[in-house]
Amino acid sequence: MKKKKALYILGDIIGLIVTVFVFIIPFYFMLANSFKTEKDANLLNMEWPSIIHLENYIEVFSKANYQLVTAFKNSLILTFFTVLGLIITGAMAGYVIQRRRDKTMGAIQWLIMLGLMIPASILPTINLLQNLHIYKTMFGMVMIEIALQTPFTIMLFRGYMASIPKELEEAARIDGCSNWQIFWYIINPLLKPIRATVIILTAVNTFNDFTNPLYFLPGAENTTVQLTLYNYKGQFKSSYNLLFADIILITVPMLIIFLIFNKKIVDGMVSGSVKG
Amino acid sequence: MKTKTREKTMYSIWFVIPSLVIFAIFFLWPIISSLYYSLTVWNFDTATFCGLDNFKMFFSENSLSSSVLHTLIYAFSTSALKVVLAFFIAIFLCSKIKTKDFIRSSVFFPNLVSAMAVGLTFSYLMHPTRGFFNVILNSLGLASIDFLGDPRFALASVILTDVWKGLSISVVIYIAGIQSIDKTYYEAAQIDGASGWQQLVNVTLPLVAPAQNSIIILSLIGGLRSFDLIWAMTGGGPGFATDVMASVIYKEYAYGFYGLSTAGNVIMLILISIIAFRLQHFLNKREEAIQ
Numbered sequence: 213m214k215k216k217k218a219l220y221i222l223g224d225i226i227g228l229i230v231t232v233f234v235f236i237i238p239f240y241f242m243l244a245n246s247f248k249t250e251k252d253a254n255l256l257n258m259e260w261p262s263i264i265h266l267e268n269y270i271e272v273f274s275k276a277n278y279q280l281v282t283a284f285k286n287s288l289i290l291t292f293f294t295v296l297g298l299i300i301t302g303a304m305a306g307y308v309i310q311r312r313r314d315k316t317m318g319a320i321q322w323l324i325m326l327g328l329m330i331p332a333s334i335l336p337t338i339n340l341l342q343n344l345h346i347y348k349t350m351f352g353m354v355m356i357e358i359a360l361q362t363p364f365t366i367m368l369f370r371g372y373m374a375s376i377p378k379e380l381e382e383a384a385r386i387d388g389c390s391n392w393q394i395f396w397y398i399i400n401p402l403l404k405p406i407r408a409t410v411i412i413l414t415a416v417n418t419f420n421d422f423t424n425p426l427y428f429l430p431g432a433e434n435t436t437v438q439l440t441l442y443n444y445k446g447q448f449k450s451s452y453n454l455l456f457a458d459i460i461l462i463t464v465p466m467l468i469i470f471l472i473f474n475k476k477i478v479d480g481m482v483s484g485s486v487k488g
Numbered sequence: 489m490k491t492k493t494r495e496k497t498m499y500s501i502w503f504v505i506p507s508l509v510i511f512a513i514f515f516l517w518p519i520i521s522s523l524y525y526s527l528t529v530w531n532f533d534t535a536t537f538c539g540l541d542n543f544k545m546f547f548s549e550n551s552l553s554s555s556v557l558h559t560l561i562y563a564f565s566t567s568a569l570k571v572v573l574a575f576f577i578a579i580f581l582c583s584k585i586k587t588k589d590f591i592r593s594s595v596f597f598p599n600l601v602s603a604m605a606v607g608l609t610f611s612y613l614m615h616p617t618r619g620f621f622n623v624i625l626n627s628l629g630l631a632s633i634d635f636l637g638d639p640r641f642a643l644a645s646v647i648l649t650d651v652w653k654g655l656s657i658s659v660v661i662y663i664a665g666i667q668s669i670d671k672t673y674y675e676a677a678q679i680d681g682a683s684g685w686q687q688l689v690n691v692t693l694p695l696v697a698p699a700q701n702s703i704i705i706l707s708l709i710g711g712l713r714s715f716d717l718i719w720a721m722t723g724g725g726p727g728f729a730t731d732v733m734a735s736v737i738y739k740e741y742a743y744g745f746y747g748l749s750t751a752g753n754v755i756m757l758i759l760i761s762i763i764a765f766r767l768q769h770f771l772n773k774r775e776e777a778i779q
Contacts, residue, residue, distance in 0.1 A: 223583065223585045223586045235594040256618045258623075304503040314499075324508070327511065332515060332757055334518075336521045416600055445723075472596065
Protein backbone atom coordinates (compact mmCIF):
# COMPACT_ATOMS: atom_id res chain seq x y z
CA MET A 213 0.00 0.00 0.00
CA LYS A 214 2.81 2.38 0.90
CA LYS A 215 4.55 1.52 -2.31
CA LYS A 216 1.43 2.41 -4.27
CA LYS A 217 1.14 5.76 -2.56
CA ALA A 218 4.72 6.59 -3.42
CA LEU A 219 3.97 5.64 -7.01
CA TYR A 220 1.07 8.10 -7.19
CA ILE A 221 3.21 10.90 -5.76
CA LEU A 222 5.88 10.11 -8.33
CA GLY A 223 3.17 10.21 -10.99
CA ASP A 224 2.04 13.60 -9.71
CA ILE A 225 5.53 15.01 -9.89
CA ILE A 226 6.31 13.67 -13.36
CA GLY A 227 2.89 14.74 -14.63
CA LEU A 228 3.38 18.25 -13.31
CA ILE A 229 6.85 18.64 -14.75
CA VAL A 230 5.77 17.44 -18.18
CA THR A 231 2.64 19.60 -18.14
CA VAL A 232 4.51 22.73 -17.15
CA PHE A 233 7.18 22.11 -19.73
CA VAL A 234 4.90 21.19 -22.61
CA PHE A 235 1.76 23.23 -21.98
CA ILE A 236 2.63 26.17 -19.73
CA ILE A 237 5.90 27.38 -21.27
CA PRO A 238 4.37 28.55 -24.58
CA PHE A 239 1.87 30.68 -22.64
CA TYR A 240 4.59 32.05 -20.40
CA PHE A 241 6.50 32.92 -23.58
CA MET A 242 3.55 34.89 -24.98
CA LEU A 243 2.93 36.74 -21.73
CA ALA A 244 6.57 37.60 -20.96
CA ASN A 245 7.24 38.92 -24.44
CA SER A 246 4.06 40.99 -24.53
CA PHE A 247 5.53 43.13 -21.69
CA LYS A 248 8.91 43.81 -23.33
CA THR A 249 10.21 46.61 -25.51
CA GLU A 250 10.33 45.91 -29.21
CA LYS A 251 14.10 45.45 -29.04
CA ASP A 252 13.96 42.96 -26.16
CA ALA A 253 11.02 41.03 -27.58
CA ASN A 254 12.96 40.68 -30.80
CA LEU A 255 15.40 38.41 -28.96
CA LEU A 256 12.52 35.92 -28.53
CA ASN A 257 13.96 34.62 -25.28
CA MET A 258 12.32 33.33 -22.12
CA GLU A 259 13.51 36.01 -19.69
CA TRP A 260 10.91 37.79 -17.61
CA PRO A 261 11.14 41.53 -18.44
CA SER A 262 12.86 43.73 -15.83
CA ILE A 263 10.40 46.55 -16.53
CA ILE A 264 6.85 45.66 -17.45
CA HIS A 265 5.79 47.72 -20.46
CA LEU A 266 2.03 47.79 -20.11
CA GLU A 267 1.88 50.56 -22.70
CA ASN A 268 2.26 47.83 -25.34
CA TYR A 269 -1.35 47.01 -24.70
CA ILE A 270 -2.41 50.58 -25.42
CA GLU A 271 -0.22 50.80 -28.48
CA VAL A 272 -1.61 47.60 -29.94
CA PHE A 273 -5.09 49.11 -29.80
CA SER A 274 -4.12 52.38 -31.46
CA LYS A 275 -2.09 50.70 -34.20
CA ALA A 276 -3.29 51.10 -37.80
CA ASN A 277 -5.99 53.60 -36.99
CA TYR A 278 -7.51 51.67 -34.07
CA GLN A 279 -7.94 48.60 -36.18
CA LEU A 280 -8.07 46.28 -33.18
CA VAL A 281 -11.03 48.22 -31.75
CA THR A 282 -12.91 47.73 -35.02
CA ALA A 283 -11.85 44.10 -35.04
CA PHE A 284 -13.13 43.46 -31.53
CA LYS A 285 -16.43 45.13 -32.39
CA ASN A 286 -16.79 43.04 -35.56
CA SER A 287 -15.82 39.78 -33.88
CA LEU A 288 -18.22 40.34 -31.00
CA ILE A 289 -21.10 41.20 -33.34
CA LEU A 290 -20.32 38.20 -35.52
CA THR A 291 -20.06 35.86 -32.54
CA PHE A 292 -23.20 37.17 -30.87
CA PHE A 293 -25.49 36.82 -33.87
CA THR A 294 -24.02 33.49 -34.96
CA VAL A 295 -24.54 31.99 -31.52
CA LEU A 296 -28.02 33.50 -31.21
CA GLY A 297 -29.03 32.14 -34.62
CA LEU A 298 -27.63 28.72 -33.84
CA ILE A 299 -29.28 28.24 -30.46
CA ILE A 300 -32.69 29.14 -31.90
CA THR A 301 -32.62 27.28 -35.22
CA GLY A 302 -30.51 24.40 -33.92
CA ALA A 303 -32.73 23.74 -30.90
CA MET A 304 -35.88 23.76 -33.04
CA ALA A 305 -34.40 21.41 -35.63
CA GLY A 306 -32.78 19.11 -33.09
CA TYR A 307 -36.10 18.79 -31.26
CA VAL A 308 -38.16 17.72 -34.25
CA ILE A 309 -35.44 15.59 -35.84
CA GLN A 310 -35.08 13.58 -32.64
CA ARG A 311 -38.82 13.21 -32.05
CA ARG A 312 -40.06 12.40 -35.50
CA ARG A 313 -38.76 9.28 -37.15
CA ASP A 314 -40.00 9.05 -40.69
CA LYS A 315 -38.36 9.02 -44.09
CA THR A 316 -38.45 12.78 -44.70
CA MET A 317 -36.80 13.49 -41.38
CA GLY A 318 -34.27 10.72 -41.96
CA ALA A 319 -33.32 12.26 -45.29
CA ILE A 320 -33.05 15.75 -43.79
CA GLN A 321 -30.90 14.46 -40.99
CA TRP A 322 -28.61 12.61 -43.38
CA LEU A 323 -28.24 15.72 -45.51
CA ILE A 324 -27.36 17.94 -42.57
CA MET A 325 -24.95 15.44 -41.06
CA LEU A 326 -23.03 15.44 -44.35
CA GLY A 327 -21.87 18.85 -43.22
CA LEU A 328 -19.86 17.24 -40.40
CA MET A 329 -17.67 15.58 -42.97
CA ILE A 330 -17.45 17.31 -46.29
CA PRO A 331 -15.64 20.61 -46.66
CA ALA A 332 -17.39 23.79 -47.82
CA SER A 333 -16.86 24.96 -51.40
CA ILE A 334 -15.32 28.33 -50.97
CA LEU A 335 -15.33 30.20 -54.27
CA PRO A 336 -18.87 29.20 -55.25
CA THR A 337 -19.91 30.52 -51.83
CA ILE A 338 -18.24 33.87 -52.52
CA ASN A 339 -19.98 33.96 -55.90
CA LEU A 340 -23.31 33.19 -54.26
CA LEU A 341 -22.81 35.97 -51.69
CA GLN A 342 -21.98 38.39 -54.50
CA ASN A 343 -25.09 37.44 -56.43
CA LEU A 344 -27.20 37.94 -53.31
CA HIS A 345 -25.39 41.29 -52.74
CA ILE A 346 -24.31 40.27 -49.25
CA TYR A 347 -20.60 39.68 -49.92
CA LYS A 348 -18.39 41.61 -47.46
CA THR A 349 -21.38 42.20 -45.18
CA MET A 350 -21.82 41.07 -41.60
CA PHE A 351 -25.15 39.49 -42.50
CA GLY A 352 -23.55 37.26 -45.13
CA MET A 353 -20.76 36.27 -42.74
CA VAL A 354 -23.24 35.39 -39.99
CA MET A 355 -25.22 33.22 -42.40
CA ILE A 356 -22.06 31.35 -43.44
CA GLU A 357 -21.02 30.75 -39.83
CA ILE A 358 -24.50 29.50 -38.97
CA ALA A 359 -24.61 27.20 -42.00
CA LEU A 360 -21.19 25.72 -41.21
CA GLN A 361 -21.92 25.11 -37.54
CA THR A 362 -25.52 23.91 -37.94
CA PRO A 363 -24.67 20.18 -38.24
CA PHE A 364 -22.67 20.09 -35.02
CA THR A 365 -25.24 22.18 -33.15
CA ILE A 366 -28.13 19.99 -34.27
CA MET A 367 -26.15 16.89 -33.30
CA LEU A 368 -25.71 18.22 -29.76
CA PHE A 369 -29.36 19.27 -29.36
CA ARG A 370 -30.66 16.06 -30.88
CA GLY A 371 -28.46 13.98 -28.59
CA TYR A 372 -29.75 15.82 -25.54
CA MET A 373 -33.41 15.62 -26.62
CA ALA A 374 -33.23 11.86 -26.30
CA SER A 375 -33.02 12.26 -22.51
CA ILE A 376 -36.20 14.38 -22.28
CA PRO A 377 -39.35 12.27 -21.80
CA LYS A 378 -42.18 12.63 -24.31
CA GLU A 379 -44.83 12.57 -21.59
CA LEU A 380 -44.22 16.23 -20.80
CA GLU A 381 -45.26 17.22 -24.30
CA GLU A 382 -48.29 14.95 -24.27
CA ALA A 383 -49.53 16.47 -21.02
CA ALA A 384 -49.08 19.97 -22.41
CA ARG A 385 -50.96 18.99 -25.56
CA ILE A 386 -53.93 17.76 -23.54
CA ASP A 387 -53.90 21.13 -21.81
CA GLY A 388 -54.30 22.69 -25.25
CA CYS A 389 -50.83 23.99 -26.03
CA SER A 390 -49.89 24.58 -29.66
CA ASN A 391 -46.74 23.07 -31.19
CA TRP A 392 -44.91 26.32 -30.86
CA GLN A 393 -46.03 26.81 -27.24
CA ILE A 394 -44.89 23.33 -26.35
CA PHE A 395 -41.47 23.99 -27.79
CA TRP A 396 -41.10 27.44 -26.32
CA TYR A 397 -42.52 26.86 -22.82
CA ILE A 398 -41.82 23.18 -22.19
CA ILE A 399 -38.88 21.99 -24.28
CA ASN A 400 -36.69 25.05 -24.64
CA PRO A 401 -36.27 25.66 -20.88
CA LEU A 402 -35.27 22.01 -20.44
CA LEU A 403 -32.52 22.39 -23.02
CA LYS A 404 -30.62 24.81 -20.79
CA PRO A 405 -27.60 22.57 -19.99
CA ILE A 406 -26.90 21.64 -23.58
CA ARG A 407 -27.59 25.21 -24.70
CA ALA A 408 -24.77 26.36 -22.40
CA THR A 409 -22.45 23.89 -24.11
CA VAL A 410 -23.53 24.98 -27.56
CA ILE A 411 -23.04 28.64 -26.67
CA ILE A 412 -19.53 28.05 -25.39
CA LEU A 413 -18.36 25.83 -28.23
CA THR A 414 -19.84 27.88 -31.06
CA ALA A 415 -18.73 31.17 -29.48
CA VAL A 416 -15.14 29.98 -29.19
CA ASN A 417 -15.26 28.54 -32.68
CA THR A 418 -16.62 31.72 -34.25
CA PHE A 419 -14.43 34.11 -32.30
CA ASN A 420 -11.32 32.09 -33.17
CA ASP A 421 -12.25 31.60 -36.81
CA PHE A 422 -9.61 32.85 -39.21
CA THR A 423 -10.33 31.09 -42.49
CA ASN A 424 -13.93 32.08 -43.13
CA PRO A 425 -13.57 35.82 -42.42
CA LEU A 426 -10.44 35.70 -44.59
CA TYR A 427 -12.54 34.56 -47.55
CA PHE A 428 -15.97 36.00 -46.92
CA LEU A 429 -15.39 39.23 -45.02
CA PRO A 430 -12.38 40.96 -46.56
CA GLY A 431 -11.65 44.69 -46.22
CA ALA A 432 -10.04 46.81 -43.49
CA GLU A 433 -13.34 48.00 -42.01
CA ASN A 434 -14.56 44.38 -41.79
CA THR A 435 -11.51 42.95 -40.08
CA THR A 436 -11.92 40.46 -37.23
CA VAL A 437 -9.58 39.82 -34.31
CA GLN A 438 -7.89 36.79 -35.83
CA LEU A 439 -7.09 38.72 -38.98
CA THR A 440 -5.36 41.45 -36.97
CA LEU A 441 -2.82 38.82 -35.91
CA TYR A 442 -2.10 38.17 -39.54
CA ASN A 443 -0.81 41.76 -39.95
CA TYR A 444 2.15 40.77 -37.82
CA LYS A 445 3.26 38.37 -40.50
CA GLY A 446 3.47 41.17 -43.04
CA GLN A 447 2.84 44.82 -42.34
CA PHE A 448 4.10 45.02 -38.75
CA LYS A 449 6.63 42.24 -39.00
CA SER A 450 9.10 42.12 -36.09
CA SER A 451 6.90 44.08 -33.66
CA TYR A 452 6.86 40.92 -31.57
CA ASN A 453 5.94 42.68 -28.34
CA LEU A 454 2.76 44.02 -29.93
CA LEU A 455 1.99 40.71 -31.59
CA PHE A 456 2.08 38.92 -28.26
CA ALA A 457 0.06 41.67 -26.59
CA ASP A 458 -2.51 41.20 -29.35
CA ILE A 459 -2.53 37.44 -28.81
CA ILE A 460 -3.00 37.87 -25.06
CA LEU A 461 -5.82 40.38 -25.57
CA ILE A 462 -7.80 38.17 -27.91
CA THR A 463 -7.17 35.07 -25.81
CA VAL A 464 -8.34 36.61 -22.54
CA PRO A 465 -12.07 36.45 -23.42
CA MET A 466 -11.64 32.74 -24.15
CA LEU A 467 -9.71 32.26 -20.91
CA ILE A 468 -12.53 33.87 -18.93
CA ILE A 469 -15.12 31.68 -20.63
CA PHE A 470 -12.93 28.67 -19.93
CA LEU A 471 -12.51 29.45 -16.23
CA ILE A 472 -16.25 29.96 -15.77
CA PHE A 473 -17.47 27.02 -17.80
CA ASN A 474 -14.54 24.61 -17.53
CA LYS A 475 -16.63 21.64 -16.52
CA LYS A 476 -19.49 22.39 -18.90
CA ILE A 477 -17.20 22.51 -21.92
CA VAL A 478 -15.88 19.10 -21.13
CA ASP A 479 -19.29 17.59 -20.38
CA GLY A 480 -20.72 19.04 -23.55
CA MET A 481 -17.96 17.73 -25.76
CA VAL A 482 -18.48 14.35 -24.22
CA SER A 483 -22.22 14.27 -24.80
CA GLY A 484 -21.71 15.50 -28.34
CA SER A 485 -19.04 13.14 -29.44
CA VAL A 486 -19.75 9.92 -27.64
CA LYS A 487 -23.49 9.71 -27.25
CA GLY A 488 -24.17 11.65 -30.48
CA MET B 489 -49.71 4.48 -39.34
CA LYS B 490 -51.77 6.41 -36.84
CA THR B 491 -48.79 7.29 -34.70
CA LYS B 492 -46.94 8.41 -37.82
CA THR B 493 -49.57 10.98 -38.78
CA ARG B 494 -49.80 12.11 -35.20
CA GLU B 495 -46.05 12.55 -35.13
CA LYS B 496 -46.34 14.63 -38.27
CA THR B 497 -48.82 17.06 -36.80
CA MET B 498 -47.14 17.19 -33.41
CA TYR B 499 -43.65 17.73 -34.72
CA SER B 500 -44.16 20.14 -37.54
CA ILE B 501 -41.57 20.26 -40.30
CA TRP B 502 -41.56 24.04 -39.92
CA PHE B 503 -39.24 23.65 -36.95
CA VAL B 504 -36.56 22.22 -39.22
CA ILE B 505 -37.05 24.68 -42.08
CA PRO B 506 -34.91 27.61 -40.79
CA SER B 507 -31.86 25.40 -40.25
CA LEU B 508 -32.44 23.52 -43.45
CA VAL B 509 -32.85 26.63 -45.58
CA ILE B 510 -29.72 28.33 -44.26
CA PHE B 511 -27.76 25.11 -44.57
CA ALA B 512 -29.01 24.38 -48.08
CA ILE B 513 -28.41 27.88 -49.45
CA PHE B 514 -25.06 28.64 -47.86
CA PHE B 515 -23.51 25.18 -47.69
CA LEU B 516 -25.14 22.66 -50.02
CA TRP B 517 -25.81 24.86 -53.01
CA PRO B 518 -22.20 26.12 -53.30
CA ILE B 519 -21.02 22.51 -53.15
CA ILE B 520 -23.39 21.46 -55.92
CA SER B 521 -22.47 24.42 -58.10
CA SER B 522 -18.77 23.77 -57.48
CA LEU B 523 -19.11 20.58 -59.51
CA TYR B 524 -19.90 22.74 -62.54
CA TYR B 525 -17.47 25.61 -61.88
CA SER B 526 -14.59 23.18 -61.42
CA LEU B 527 -14.99 22.38 -65.13
CA THR B 528 -14.67 25.99 -66.23
CA VAL B 529 -12.28 28.89 -66.59
CA TRP B 530 -14.02 31.22 -64.22
CA ASN B 531 -13.70 34.81 -62.99
CA PHE B 532 -17.07 35.12 -61.16
CA ASP B 533 -18.61 36.99 -64.12
CA THR B 534 -18.10 34.52 -66.92
CA ALA B 535 -17.51 30.79 -66.76
CA THR B 536 -16.14 29.19 -69.92
CA PHE B 537 -16.49 25.42 -70.03
CA CYS B 538 -13.13 23.71 -70.40
CA GLY B 539 -13.85 20.08 -69.56
CA LEU B 540 -11.43 18.36 -67.23
CA ASP B 541 -8.57 20.79 -67.95
CA ASN B 542 -8.46 22.08 -64.37
CA PHE B 543 -8.17 18.57 -62.98
CA LYS B 544 -5.48 17.64 -65.54
CA MET B 545 -3.63 20.80 -64.62
CA PHE B 546 -3.96 20.02 -60.92
CA PHE B 547 -2.42 16.59 -61.22
CA SER B 548 0.28 17.51 -63.74
CA GLU B 549 1.62 20.47 -61.71
CA ASN B 550 3.85 18.96 -59.08
CA SER B 551 3.35 21.90 -56.75
CA LEU B 552 -0.39 21.23 -56.75
CA SER B 553 -0.54 17.45 -56.77
CA SER B 554 2.02 17.16 -53.97
CA SER B 555 -0.51 18.94 -51.75
CA VAL B 556 -2.70 15.83 -51.87
CA LEU B 557 0.14 13.77 -50.47
CA HIS B 558 0.92 16.38 -47.80
CA THR B 559 -2.73 16.50 -46.79
CA LEU B 560 -2.78 12.73 -46.34
CA ILE B 561 0.48 12.70 -44.38
CA TYR B 562 -0.74 15.57 -42.24
CA ALA B 563 -4.15 14.07 -41.50
CA PHE B 564 -3.01 10.53 -40.81
CA SER B 565 -0.04 11.43 -38.64
CA THR B 566 -1.85 14.05 -36.53
CA SER B 567 -4.70 11.62 -36.09
CA ALA B 568 -2.47 8.68 -35.17
CA LEU B 569 -0.44 10.72 -32.68
CA LYS B 570 -3.57 12.09 -31.05
CA VAL B 571 -5.18 8.65 -30.79
CA VAL B 572 -2.11 7.14 -29.10
CA LEU B 573 -0.87 10.02 -26.93
CA ALA B 574 -4.34 11.01 -25.75
CA PHE B 575 -5.02 7.43 -24.65
CA PHE B 576 -2.09 7.38 -22.26
CA ILE B 577 -2.80 10.89 -20.98
CA ALA B 578 -6.41 9.91 -20.35
CA ILE B 579 -5.36 6.76 -18.49
CA PHE B 580 -3.00 8.85 -16.42
CA LEU B 581 -5.71 11.41 -15.64
CA CYS B 582 -8.19 8.70 -14.66
CA SER B 583 -5.85 7.32 -12.00
CA LYS B 584 -5.80 8.53 -8.42
CA ILE B 585 -3.26 11.28 -8.83
CA LYS B 586 -4.00 14.56 -7.04
CA THR B 587 -3.02 17.08 -9.70
CA LYS B 588 -5.29 15.76 -12.40
CA ASP B 589 -7.61 18.80 -12.45
CA PHE B 590 -4.70 21.12 -13.01
CA ILE B 591 -3.19 18.90 -15.68
CA ARG B 592 -6.51 18.43 -17.43
CA SER B 593 -7.09 22.18 -17.56
CA SER B 594 -3.58 22.77 -18.84
CA VAL B 595 -4.01 20.20 -21.58
CA PHE B 596 -7.37 21.65 -22.52
CA PHE B 597 -6.43 25.29 -22.67
CA PRO B 598 -4.51 25.31 -26.02
CA ASN B 599 -7.76 24.26 -27.60
CA LEU B 600 -9.27 27.64 -26.75
CA VAL B 601 -6.47 29.65 -28.27
CA SER B 602 -6.94 30.35 -31.95
CA ALA B 603 -4.90 28.43 -34.49
CA MET B 604 -3.50 31.75 -35.72
CA ALA B 605 -2.16 32.65 -32.26
CA VAL B 606 -0.76 29.17 -31.65
CA GLY B 607 0.80 29.04 -35.10
CA LEU B 608 2.54 32.40 -34.80
CA THR B 609 3.77 31.69 -31.26
CA PHE B 610 5.22 28.33 -32.24
CA SER B 611 6.81 29.74 -35.37
CA TYR B 612 8.79 32.05 -33.06
CA LEU B 613 9.58 29.26 -30.61
CA MET B 614 10.94 27.43 -33.66
CA HIS B 615 12.98 30.41 -34.89
CA PRO B 616 16.07 28.99 -36.64
CA THR B 617 18.61 30.84 -34.47
CA ARG B 618 16.95 32.48 -31.46
CA GLY B 619 13.98 30.15 -30.93
CA PHE B 620 13.55 28.45 -27.56
CA PHE B 621 13.60 24.96 -29.06
CA ASN B 622 16.98 25.59 -30.62
CA VAL B 623 18.27 27.08 -27.37
CA ILE B 624 17.40 23.76 -25.74
CA LEU B 625 19.00 21.76 -28.54
CA ASN B 626 22.16 23.86 -28.29
CA SER B 627 22.34 23.49 -24.53
CA LEU B 628 22.20 19.73 -25.03
CA GLY B 629 25.15 20.08 -27.38
CA LEU B 630 23.11 19.50 -30.53
CA ALA B 631 23.13 21.60 -33.69
CA SER B 632 20.28 24.01 -34.41
CA ILE B 633 17.44 22.88 -36.61
CA ASP B 634 15.60 25.16 -38.99
CA PHE B 635 12.25 23.69 -38.02
CA LEU B 636 10.10 25.58 -40.48
CA GLY B 637 12.64 26.65 -43.09
CA ASP B 638 14.03 23.21 -43.89
CA PRO B 639 11.75 21.21 -46.20
CA ARG B 640 12.72 18.00 -44.40
CA PHE B 641 11.39 19.20 -41.03
CA ALA B 642 8.74 21.77 -41.90
CA LEU B 643 5.75 19.46 -42.29
CA ALA B 644 6.67 17.47 -39.17
CA SER B 645 7.03 20.67 -37.15
CA VAL B 646 3.54 21.82 -38.12
CA ILE B 647 2.14 18.35 -37.42
CA LEU B 648 3.57 18.34 -33.90
CA THR B 649 2.14 21.80 -33.23
CA ASP B 650 -1.25 20.61 -34.41
CA VAL B 651 -1.05 17.66 -32.03
CA TRP B 652 -0.11 19.98 -29.17
CA LYS B 653 -3.09 22.21 -29.87
CA GLY B 654 -5.68 19.55 -30.59
CA LEU B 655 -4.76 16.76 -28.19
CA SER B 656 -7.21 17.85 -25.51
CA ILE B 657 -10.41 17.01 -27.38
CA SER B 658 -9.20 13.44 -27.78
CA VAL B 659 -8.19 13.28 -24.11
CA VAL B 660 -11.63 14.47 -23.03
CA ILE B 661 -13.43 11.94 -25.20
CA TYR B 662 -11.20 9.13 -23.93
CA ILE B 663 -11.81 10.15 -20.32
CA ALA B 664 -15.56 9.97 -20.91
CA GLY B 665 -15.14 6.55 -22.50
CA ILE B 666 -12.98 5.23 -19.68
CA GLN B 667 -15.30 6.57 -16.99
CA SER B 668 -18.30 4.86 -18.56
CA ILE B 669 -16.66 1.42 -18.29
CA ASP B 670 -18.34 -0.74 -15.67
CA LYS B 671 -16.00 -1.16 -12.65
CA THR B 672 -17.01 -4.81 -12.23
CA TYR B 673 -14.92 -5.72 -15.29
CA TYR B 674 -11.81 -4.59 -13.47
CA GLU B 675 -12.83 -6.41 -10.30
CA ALA B 676 -13.32 -9.62 -12.26
CA ALA B 677 -9.96 -9.15 -13.97
CA GLN B 678 -8.25 -8.60 -10.63
CA ILE B 679 -9.77 -11.77 -9.20
CA ASP B 680 -8.39 -13.61 -12.20
CA GLY B 681 -5.01 -12.17 -11.31
CA ALA B 682 -4.59 -9.81 -14.26
CA SER B 683 -1.79 -7.27 -13.93
CA GLY B 684 -2.34 -3.56 -14.44
CA TRP B 685 -0.98 -3.77 -17.97
CA GLN B 686 -3.16 -6.77 -18.81
CA GLN B 687 -6.22 -4.91 -17.52
CA LEU B 688 -5.31 -1.98 -19.71
CA VAL B 689 -4.91 -4.08 -22.84
CA ASN B 690 -7.75 -6.56 -22.30
CA VAL B 691 -10.38 -4.48 -20.53
CA THR B 692 -9.85 -0.76 -21.10
CA LEU B 693 -8.68 -0.82 -24.69
CA PRO B 694 -11.54 -2.86 -26.20
CA LEU B 695 -14.23 -1.14 -24.14
CA VAL B 696 -13.01 2.31 -25.05
CA ALA B 697 -13.32 1.51 -28.76
CA PRO B 698 -16.49 3.58 -29.41
CA ALA B 699 -14.82 6.67 -27.95
CA GLN B 700 -11.70 5.86 -29.92
CA ASN B 701 -13.69 5.67 -33.14
CA SER B 702 -15.10 9.14 -32.54
CA ILE B 703 -11.57 10.44 -31.99
CA ILE B 704 -10.23 8.82 -35.15
CA ILE B 705 -13.01 10.25 -37.30
CA LEU B 706 -12.95 13.72 -35.75
CA SER B 707 -9.20 14.13 -35.89
CA LEU B 708 -8.79 12.63 -39.35
CA ILE B 709 -11.46 14.78 -40.96
CA GLY B 710 -10.18 17.82 -39.08
CA GLY B 711 -6.69 17.07 -40.36
CA LEU B 712 -7.81 16.67 -43.95
CA ARG B 713 -9.44 20.11 -43.87
CA SER B 714 -6.84 22.00 -41.90
CA PHE B 715 -5.63 25.33 -43.13
CA ASP B 716 -5.14 28.08 -40.56
CA LEU B 717 -2.36 26.54 -38.50
CA ILE B 718 -0.32 25.70 -41.59
CA TRP B 719 -0.98 29.11 -43.05
CA ALA B 720 0.13 30.85 -39.85
CA MET B 721 3.32 28.81 -39.50
CA THR B 722 4.69 28.34 -43.00
CA GLY B 723 2.24 29.71 -45.55
CA GLY B 724 2.73 26.42 -47.41
CA GLY B 725 6.51 26.88 -47.66
CA PRO B 726 9.41 26.47 -47.85
CA GLY B 727 8.71 26.07 -51.54
CA PHE B 728 5.66 23.82 -51.52
CA ALA B 729 6.89 21.57 -48.71
CA THR B 730 3.90 22.13 -46.44
CA ASP B 731 1.22 23.01 -48.99
CA VAL B 732 -1.98 21.10 -48.24
CA MET B 733 -5.16 21.06 -50.29
CA ALA B 734 -6.79 23.86 -48.33
CA SER B 735 -3.76 26.14 -48.74
CA VAL B 736 -3.59 25.40 -52.48
CA ILE B 737 -7.25 26.38 -52.79
CA TYR B 738 -6.47 29.67 -51.10
CA LYS B 739 -3.36 30.32 -53.20
CA GLU B 740 -5.08 29.65 -56.52
CA TYR B 741 -7.87 31.96 -55.40
CA ALA B 742 -5.35 34.69 -54.56
CA TYR B 743 -3.70 34.23 -58.00
CA GLY B 744 -7.10 34.59 -59.67
CA PHE B 745 -7.43 31.00 -60.97
CA TYR B 746 -10.95 30.52 -59.69
CA GLY B 747 -11.80 27.46 -61.78
CA LEU B 748 -8.59 25.72 -60.74
CA SER B 749 -9.16 26.62 -57.10
CA THR B 750 -12.66 25.18 -57.27
CA ALA B 751 -11.31 22.02 -58.89
CA GLY B 752 -8.98 21.71 -55.90
CA ASN B 753 -12.01 22.10 -53.67
CA VAL B 754 -13.82 19.31 -55.53
CA ILE B 755 -10.80 17.00 -55.30
CA MET B 756 -10.67 17.66 -51.55
CA LEU B 757 -14.39 16.92 -51.31
CA ILE B 758 -14.00 13.61 -53.10
CA LEU B 759 -10.91 12.66 -51.10
CA ILE B 760 -12.57 13.37 -47.75
CA SER B 761 -15.79 11.61 -48.76
CA ILE B 762 -13.95 8.46 -49.79
CA ILE B 763 -11.79 8.37 -46.68
CA ALA B 764 -14.62 9.21 -44.29
CA PHE B 765 -16.93 6.63 -45.85
CA ARG B 766 -14.36 3.83 -45.88
CA LEU B 767 -13.25 4.68 -42.38
CA GLN B 768 -16.76 4.69 -40.97
CA HIS B 769 -17.35 1.31 -42.57
CA PHE B 770 -14.11 -0.08 -41.20
CA LEU B 771 -14.66 1.27 -37.69
CA ASN B 772 -18.21 -0.04 -37.51
CA LYS B 773 -16.95 -3.48 -38.44
CA ARG B 774 -14.25 -3.25 -35.81
CA GLU B 775 -16.76 -2.27 -33.17
CA GLU B 776 -18.98 -5.21 -34.10
CA ALA B 777 -16.02 -7.58 -34.00
CA ILE B 778 -15.14 -6.48 -30.47
CA GLN B 779 -18.68 -6.92 -29.25
